[in-house]
Amino acid sequence: MLDLLAARPPGPTYLTVEHVSKRFGGFTALHDVSLSVGAGEFVSFLGPSGCGKTTLLRAIAGLDMASSGRVTQAGRDITALPPAERDFGIVFQSYALFPNLNVAGNIGYGLRGAEWPREKARARVAELIATVGLEEHAQKYPSQLSGGQQQRVALARALANRPGLLLLDEPLSALDAIVRQRLRTEIRAVQKALGVTTIMVTHDQEEALSISDRIVVMNAGRIEQIGSPETVYRNPASAFVASFVGRSGSFDATVEPLGRLRAGNMSLGADAVASLPAGAAARAFIRPEDVKLGPAAEAYPGAFMAIVGGIEFLGPVCRIHLLVEGVTLEADVPSDQMAGLNLANTARVLVAVPADKVMAYPHG
Amino acid sequence: MAELALVRPRAGRDQRIMQGALLLAAGFLALFLLLPLAWLLVRAFQDAEGAFVGLANFAAYVTTPALAASAWNSLWVAALTTLLVVPLAFCFAYALTRSRIPGKPFFRAVMLLPVLAPSLLPALALIYLFGNQGMLRGWLLGHSIYGPIGIVLAQVFYCFPHAALILSVALAGADGRLYEAAAALKVGRWRMFTTITLPSATYGLVSAAVVVFTLVVTDFGIAKVIGGQFPVLATEVYKQVVGQQNFNMGAVVGIVLLLPAVGGFLLERWAQGRQAGVLSGRSVLYAPAARLARDVPLLLLCLAVAVALLSLVGIAVWGSAIRFWPYNLTLTWANYDFGRFDSAGWDALLLSVRMAGLTALFGTAIVFLVAYVLERGVASGPLPALVRFAASMPLAVPGLVLGLAYILFFNEPLNPLGFLYGTLAILVLNSLVHFYTVCHLTAVTAIRQLDPEFESASASLKVPVWLTFWRVTLPICLPAILEILVYLFVNAMTTVSAVIFLYGPDTKPASIAVVHMDEAGQSSAAAAMACTILAVNLGLKLLHLAMGSAIERWTQGWRRR
Numbered sequence: 064m065l066d067l068l069a070a071r072p073p074g075p076t077y078l079t080v081e082h083v084s085k086r087f088g089g090f091t092a093l094h095d096v097s098l099s100v101g102a103g104e105f106v107s108f109l110g111p112s113g114c115g116k117t118t119l120l121r122a123i124a125g126l127d128m129a130s131s132g133r134v135t136q137a138g139r140d141i142t143a144l145p146p147a148e149r150d151f152g153i154v155f156q157s158y159a160l161f162p163n164l165n166v167a168g169n170i171g172y173g174l175r176g177a178e179w180p181r182e183k184a185r186a187r188v189a190e191l192i193a194t195v196g197l198e199e200h201a202q203k204y205p206s207q208l209s210g211g212q213q214q215r216v217a218l219a220r221a222l223a224n225r226p227g228l229l230l231l232d233e234p235l236s237a238l239d240a241i242v243r244q245r246l247r248t249e250i251r252a253v254q255k256a257l258g259v260t261t262i263m264v265t266h267d268q269e270e271a272l273s274i275s276d277r278i279v280v281m282n283a284g285r286i287e288q289i290g291s292p293e294t295v296y297r298n299p300a301s302a303f304v305a306s307f308v309g310r311s312g313s314f315d316a317t318v319e320p321l322g323r324l325r326a327g328n329m330s331l332g333a334d335a336v337a338s339l340p341a342g343a344a345a346r347a348f349i350r351p352e353d354v355k356l357g358p359a360a361e362a363y364p365g366a367f368m369a370i371v372g373g374i375e376f377l378g379p380v381c382r383i384h385l386l387v388e389g390v391t392l393e394a395d396v397p398s399d400q401m402a403g404l405n406l407a408n409t410a411r412v413l414v415a416v417p418a419d420k421v422m423a424y425p426h427g
Numbered sequence: 428m429a430e431l432a433l434v435r436p437r438a439g440r441d442q443r444i445m446q447g448a449l450l451l452a453a454g455f456l457a458l459f460l461l462l463p464l465a466w467l468l469v470r471a472f473q474d475a476e477g478a479f480v481g482l483a484n485f486a487a488y489v490t491t492p493a494l495a496a497s498a499w500n501s502l503w504v505a506a507l508t509t510l511l512v513v514p515l516a517f518c519f520a521y522a523l524t525r526s527r528i529p530g531k532p533f534f535r536a537v538m539l540l541p542v543l544a545p546s547l548l549p550a551l552a553l554i555y556l557f558g559n560q561g562m563l564r565g566w567l568l569g570h571s572i573y574g575p576i577g578i579v580l581a582q583v584f585y586c587f588p589h590a591a592l593i594l595s596v597a598l599a600g601a602d603g604r605l606y607e608a609a610a611a612l613k614v615g616r617w618r619m620f621t622t623i624t625l626p627s628a629t630y631g632l633v634s635a636a637v638v639v640f641t642l643v644v645t646d647f648g649i650a651k652v653i654g655g656q657f658p659v660l661a662t663e664v665y666k667q668v669v670g671q672q673n674f675n676m677g678a679v680v681g682i683v684l685l686l687p688a689v690g691g692f693l694l695e696r697w698a699q700g701r702q703a704g705v706l707s708g709r710s711v712l713y714a715p716a717a718r719l720a721r722d723v724p725l726l727l728l729c730l731a732v733a734v735a736l737l738s739l740v741g742i743a744v745w746g747s748a749i750r751f752w753p754y755n756l757t758l759t760w761a762n763y764d765f766g767r768f769d770s771a772g773w774d775a776l777l778l779s780v781r782m783a784g785l786t787a788l789f790g791t792a793i794v795f796l797v798a799y800v801l802e803r804g805v806a807s808g809p810l811p812a813l814v815r816f817a818a819s820m821p822l823a824v825p826g827l828v829l830g831l832a833y834i835l836f837f838n839e840p841l842n843p844l845g846f847l848y849g850t851l852a853i854l855v856l857n858s859l860v861h862f863y864t865v866c867h868l869t870a871v872t873a874i875r876q877l878d879p880e881f882e883s884a885s886a887s888l889k890v891p892v893w894l895t896f897w898r899v900t901l902p903i904c905l906p907a908i909l910e911i912l913v914y915l916f917v918n919a920m921t922t923v924s925a926v927i928f929l930y931g932p933d934t935k936p937a938s939i940a941v942v943h944m945d946e947a948g949q950s951s952a953a954a955a956m957a958c959t960i961l962a963v964n965l966g967l968k969l970l971h972l973a974m975g976s977a978i979e980r981w982t983q984g985w986r987r988r
Binding site for chain 1: 433434435436437438439440441442878880881883884885886887888889890891898899902903982984985
C-alpha cells in the first residue's frame with residue numbers, strides 16, 4: 064500500500080538514504096531504511112520516542128555513523144565521513160549554545176579561516192541577527208535570552224556557513240505552545256526564503272503536518288510511510304500511521320462481503336476493505352470529523368443509533384464520545400451547532416460514517 | 428538488492444586527536460600507577476633474591492606477633508577515630524547547611540584549616556600541651572599522650588575537615604518540597620529528620636566514615652610523631668623498608684594496608700549505587716527557618732569546634748616561636764633558622780614549593796585533559812573503561828603503599844625509568860598520582876555540566892575540537908580547574924606518606940624535614956617548619972579566594988542573568 068510516487072521527492076534529489084541500518088550492540092535502532100529528499104524540500108521525521116528518527120538524523124549528520132547502508136548528499140557518498148567533512152548545519156534539541164559567548168559570538172562561531180575574513184564574517188553575523196530579529200540582543204549571553212530567542216540564535220548559527228542541508232532535532236520541543244506555533248511558522252519562512260534543504264525530527268504530528276513538504280512516519284526503527292501531510296493524514300499506509308497521525312476512534316472488526324465491516328451487532332460500509340476476504344480480522348479507524356450526527360446522518364444509508372458516553376468541550380468543537388454495541392467512536396461537532404443537536408449524556412443519537420472515510424487494515 | 432557492506436567510519440581529525448590523547452592517558456596511568464602496584468604484588472611473593480616463594484612472606488607476617496599486633500592497633504584506632512569524628516562532623520555540617528546560625532563563612536573557613544597543615548602539626552601541638560613537658564599534662568591523669576590517646580586526638584583534628592566537607596555537601600542539596608509535604612502531613616521534626624534528612628545523607632555518612640577510617644589506617648606522620656612505642660601498620664611498613672631494608676615484607680604490609688582502603692572503596696561504591704538522586708530539575712532548594720531551640724546548641728557546638736581547631740593551630744604556632752618550652756617562654760625566631768637543625772635548612776621548604784607547584788601545574792593539565800577525553804571522546808571499547816577505572820583507583824591506594832610501589836618499581840635495576848629514582852620528578856609524579864582521583868572527579872563533574880552536544884555543534888560548524896575546548900570548555904570550567912590546582916598544591920605541600928620512601932639527599936621536602944627534626948628531638952624546629960608549610964598553603968588559599976573572584980568576574984560574566 065506504500066504510495067511509491069509520494070516516496071520520491073518532486074524536484075531533483077539532493078539527499079538519498081539507501082538501506083541504512085544502525086545497531087547499538089544487540090539492539091537494532093534502524094532496519095534497512097531508504098528515502099530521498101529533494102533539493103529545497105522540508106521533510107519531517109515523525110514518530111514516537113525511540114522510533115529511530117533521531118538516530119537516522121544523526122546518521123545523516125555523521126554524529127552516529129550508520130552500521131550499514133549508504134548516504135549520498137549532492138552526489139557525494141558521505142556515509143563514512145566524520146561530521147566535520149560534511150556539509151550541514153544542525154539545531155539541537157538543547158540548542159547547545161555556548162553559554163560563555165554572546166549572541167554574536169555564537170552565531171559567528173563557525174565563520175573562521177581564509178573563507179571568512181573578519182569583515183565578511185562580521186557582516187554575515189549582522190545579516191543573520193537581522194534575519195532572526197535579534198538586533199537588540201546581539202551582546203546578550205544565552206542565559207539572558209528567552210527560550211524562543213535562544214532557538215533563533217541556534218537556527219542562525221546553524222545557517223551561518225550557508226550549509227546545503229539544515230538538520231533540526233526536535234527544535235521546538237523545549238518551548239511552550241504559543242511560542243512553538245509562532246516559531247514553526249518563522250522557521251518555515253526562513254527555510255523557504257533560503258531554499259535550504261531541511262530535515263526536522265519531531266514527535267509532534269501537528270508540527271509535522273503544518274510545516275512539512277513531506278513526512279516520513281517511523282516506528283520501531285522502520286519507515287511506515289512517506290508522503291505529503293495530506294496523504295499521510297487522509298490515506299495512512301498502516302494501522303500505526305492511522306493511530307499516530309491525527310485523532311481517531313478505533314475498534315477491531317471482521318470483514319463481511321461487499322465491503323462491509325462488522326463489530327458486534329454494528330455493521331458499516333467501508334470501501335477500504337473491499338479487497339479483503341470475508342471473515343478476515345481488521346482494525347478500523349474513524350476520524351472524529353468524519354462522523355455525522357443527528358439530522359446530518361439521516362442522508363446516509365446504514366445510519367445507526369448510538370448512546371452519548373461523554374462530551375468534551377475543546378473550544379471550536381465539542382468531542383462527543385459515542386457507544387455503539389461495545390465499540391467507542393468519537394465525533395467532533397462545531398461548538399455553535401451543539402445547541403441544535405440537543406445532546407446530553409446517555410442520550411440516543413443517530414450516527415453515520417461515510418463508507419469512503421473508514422480506514423481499515425488487516426489485523427493479526 | 429544485495430546486502431550492503433558494513434560502514435567503516437572514517438575517523439576525522441577530532442577523533443584522532445581524542446583517540447591519541449586517550450592512548451597517552453592510558454600509557455601514563457599504566458606506567459605510574461598500574462605497573463608499580465602490580466610490581467608491589469609480585470614482590471610480596473618473592474624473597475630478597477627475587478625467587479618465587481609463594482605465601483611464605485604472608486606466613487611470616489601472620490606469625491610475627493609485632494606485625495599482627497600493629498594491624499589490630501591500626502584497626503581499633505581507626506574505628507575509634509571514625510566513631511568520634513563522623514557524628515561531630517555531621518552536627519557541624521548540619522549547622523552549616525540546615526540552620527540559621529550566624530558566621531557560617533567563618534566556620535566554613537575554620538573547618539578547612541587543618542587541610543592546609545601537615546598532619547604532623549596537630550601531633551606536635553598535642554605534644555606541647557600534653558607531652559613530657561606539656562602544660563596540661565595533668566589532664567591525662569597519668570596516661571601518656573605518646574600512644575593511642577595522642578594518635579586518636581591528632582587524627583580527630585586531621586580528619587575532621589574531610590568528614591565535615593563530605594557531609595556538608597551531602598546535606599546541602601535538600602528538596603524543600605519534601606519538607607513542606609511532610610509538614611502538610613503533620614509529621615513531627617524527629618520523623619522528618621529520620622525519614623527525609625538521614626536517608627538523603629546516608630551516602631555522605633558512609634563516604635565520610637570510609638574516608639576517615641582509611642585516612643587513619645594509612646596516615647604515617649601522626650603515628651610517627653606521637654605514636655611512641657605503639658606500633659601501627661603505617662609505622663611498621665616504614666620500619667621494615669627503611670629500617671630493615673626488608674622490601675618483601677614491606678610489600679606484604681603494603682598489601683595488608685591496601686585491604687581496608689579497597690574494602691572501604693567498594694563499600695562506598697555500594698552506597699553510591701543505593702543513593703537515588705536527591706535533587707531533580709523541579710526541586711526547590713530547602714531554606715531553613717530560624718529556630719532557637721536548634722540554632723543555639725548548634726552555634727555553641729560550632730564555636731567549641733572552632734576554638735579547638737584554632738587553638739591547636741595556635742599552640743603549634745606559639746610553640747614554634749618559644750625559646751625553650753616550657754621553661755623559657757620568651758619569643759624568638761631562632762627555631763626558624765632551619766639550617767641549625769637540618770642540613771637542608773630553608774631549601775626543604777623551597778623544594779616543597781617547587782614540587783607542589785609542578786604537581787599542581789602538570790597535574791591539573793593532565794587531570795583535566797584526561798577527564799575531558801574520557802567524557803567527550805569515543806566512549807566505547809575497553810580502553811576508556813580501563814582509563815576510567817585507573818583514574819578512580821588512587822583513592823583506594825594509601826600514599827604509603829604507592830610510595831612503596833614506586834620505590835620497588837623504579838629502583839628495580841631492569842627498569843629503564845630507574846633514572847627517575849631520587850629526582851624531583853618522581854616526587855611530583857607520585858604526588859600527582861596519589862591525589863589523582865579527587866581531582867578527576869572534580870573535573871568530570873564540571874565537564875558533565877556542559878551540554879553534551881557542544882562537540883557535535885562545533886563539528887557541524889567545522890570548528891576543530893581543540894578550539895572549542897580552548898574557547899568554551901576551559902573558560903566555563905575555570906573555577907573547577909583552579910579548585911584542582913589548589914587542591915593538588917596544598918596536598919603536595921603537606922604529604923608525608925607518599926614521599927617518605929622517595930626523596931633523595933637533594934630532594935627532601937619540608938614535610939619530611941619536619942619528621943626528621945622531630946626524630947632528632949628538635950620539636951620546636953619541627954613545629955616551625957610545619958608552620959611555614961601552613962603559611963604557604965594559607966597564602967595560596969587566600970590568593971585563590973582573591974583571584975577567584977576576579978577571574979569569576981572576567982570569565983563567568985555569562986552566569987549573571
